[in-house]
Amino acid sequence: MVRLPLTPEELERGRRLGALLRQARGERSLLETALDARVSPETLRKIESGRVATPAFPTIAAIAAVLGLSLDAIWAEIDRPAARAGERLAS
Numbered sequence: 001m002v003r004l005p006l007t008p009e010e011l012e013r014g015r016r017l018g019a020l021l022r023q024a025r026g027e028r029s030l031l032e033t034a035l036d037a038r039v040s041p042e043t044l045r046k047i048e049s050g051r052v053a054t055p056a057f058p059t060i061a062a063i064a065a066v067l068g069l070s071l072d073a074i075w076a077e078i079d080r081p082a083a084r085a086g087e088r089l090a091s
Contacts, residue, residue, distance in 0.1 A: 006053055006054065011050070011053050013053065013078045013079060014052065014053025014054060015050040015053070016077065016078040017050075017053075017055075017078045018047055018048040018050040019050075020069075020074060020078060021044075021067065022048045024067040024068075024069055025048075030044055030045060030048070033063070033066055033067065036066045037059075037062040037063045037065070038062055039059055039062060043055075043059065047059070047060075047063070060074070
């Protein structure tokens with residue numbers, strides 16, 4: 001199976017997702033969050049840094065559950081035009 005290169009929009013959504021998860025994690029350690037979500041710390045680090053722009057759905061669902069985020073809210077936040085991303089979190 002050949003994986004097509006990610007579009008600029010997918011890469012941007014990945015960056016927004018990472019920023020959202022980092023912000024939601026707050027003072028909680030990356031290690032604690034990853035272990036609670038049953039993902040590797042390296043996986044969480046890559047997602048938060050935007051290096052994994054399209055993580056698997058079960059991975060995001062597990063991290064979201066640990067951080068108390070709804071998947072609908074995550075999607076609404078990351079699937080907005082770049083100029084508006086982060087407005088709701090800053091409010």
